[in-house]
Amino acid sequence: MSSPDLTELERQAVLDVVQTRHLSMGPKIKEFEVAVSGFVGSKYGIGVNSGTSGLHLCLLAAGIQPGDLVLTTSFSFISSSNVILYCGAIPIFVDVDPRTGNIDPVQLEQAAADISAGGEQARKWLPRKGAENAGELKAILSVDVFGQPADHDEINRIAKKYNLIHIEDSCEALGSTYKNKKAGTVADFGVFAFYPNKQVTTGEGGMIVTDNEEAAVYMTSLRNLGRSVGDTWLSHTHLGYNYRLNEMSAALGVAQMSRIEQLLASRAQVAKWYFERMSDIPSLSLPHITDTTSFMSWFVFVVHLNNLTERERLAEALSLVNIPVRPYFIPIHIQPYFVKLFGYIAEDFPNTLSLGQRGLALPFSGVMTEEQVDYVAQQIKQSL
Ligand SMILES: Cc1ncc(COP(=O)(O)O)c(C=O)c1O
Structure with a gap:
């Protein structure tokens, strides 16, 4: 990842x-x-x-x-x-x-x-x-x-x-x-x-x-x-x-x-490659950067599908071609001990639940190459 x-x-x-x-x-x-x-x-x-x-x-x-x-x-x-x-x-x-x-x-x-x-x-x-x-x-x-x-x-x-x-x-x-x-x-x-x-x-x-x-x-x-x-x-x-x-x-x-600017710049470059290659996939939402974010330091690259079924299908297809992906995040209120302690149900926080069901983190780091990003993007396009 x-x-x-x-x-x-x-x-x-x-x-x-x-x-x-x-x-x-x-x-x-x-x-x-x-x-x-x-x-x-x-x-x-x-x-x-x-x-x-x-x-x-x-x-x-x-x-x-x-x-x-x-x-x-x-x-x-x-x-x-x-x-x-x-x-x-x-x-x-x-x-x-x-x-x-x-x-x-x-x-x-x-x-x-x-x-x-x-x-x-x-x-x-x-x-x-x-x-x-x-x-x-x-x-x-x-x-x-x-x-x-x-x-x-x-x-x-x-x-x-x-x-x-x-x-x-x-x-x-x-x-x-x-x-x-x-x-x-x-x-x-x-x-x-x-x-x-x-x-x-x-x-x-x-x-x-x-x-x-x-x-x-x-x-x-x-x-x-x-x-x-x-x-x-x-x-x-x-x-x-x-x-x-x-x-x-x-x-x-x-x-x-001592080289933080370089570390942030390479991550920004990888994010940019992902954006360039995937902005034309209709069933995929790319990360949304709001106006108040004057500089984005990229930690993970999380895309969203339309629903849970589409997310699971894509995750499965990518794992078959050795691309590691993760649901991101699984909401805290549905973690087993939170349910046990506080009696939450999944629907208590609908936006949180929806993001939790649709979000998929793609492989991401500052050392990814353009070819690797290309490969991930191509496989995503093919699967969808
Ligand atoms: C949002 C958030 N809070 C807290 C932590 C906890 O950091 P650590 O794993 O160093 O304990 C993390 C780390 O992954 C995080 O992503």
Whole structure:
């Protein structure tokens, strides 16, 4: 499906670390934090061992407590909702814009207004079960789906109006811009992820970005088992986690960040080849880039068919010619444990369900050649 874009520079960077004695908590993590926060223009970068752990720490820094409600989207990678559950809080799903898959600000505002009003009005947004001890509405966790920023001016306006903290899951969006502002920097907190299919990889890893100094200090402590400045190795001010990013990964990240423009440009080129070859296939919708996206950093290339049957047929045909494809995303509200915990049915979020049934991610990475894109496009045309 994807392949990391690595050169001798990255290999040497990792080797250099292995030749020192600092495999963790050395100088590379700081360098990587400066590289990422400098690139996006935020005051603080906090390196962690995954995007998931980064999101978890943001929720803790936002003060999310058991029973709290967090508005978010079911059309996402599972982590963005899991971290809400890690805090004992309750994800409240809002349906998405069918063109982009990003949270729909109109419905988001309605949800915030109804939940803040309480009573019957609030109840219609709560799940059928699992919300008996529902507490206060505290935050919005938005997701920049497939690398495209959500409508953050609107989300921030709603957050301000209802006194909510806004956490941006920008795990898929490093380098994208929303109205010329870098993804990850438009909310109170942003998080990037560096799994090997991402624009920049560290093998495993993540980075929180924020301008909030107090929260940055707190999250830096939490990622290191709650040790605060001045604590010794065996004293722990807070209940923390081992969410540290190791030095080999950080060094790989520094090397990747030194050529990020190149990494983003090759992915954009592959996306362009796909567009050029597939824009004339009537039964296939190509990714929709909205006006507010001033730069698109391509994470995956997801096309949509007219319905589930057509999607399954195409997936089957492509797998027969060794082209790997994946349904993308399978909505969170229909994952078995979400159904068990909260009693959701698939139709609760119709736009999310429809995208989930029709979307197919094609092979995509910055190292794909024009011939490979050609082959995929030809096979798609033939199958359809
Ligand atoms: C939208 C989204 N959120 C969170 C994550 C979690 O990142 P990680 O896999 O590094 O934990 C990912 C990564 O795939 C993602 O795509």
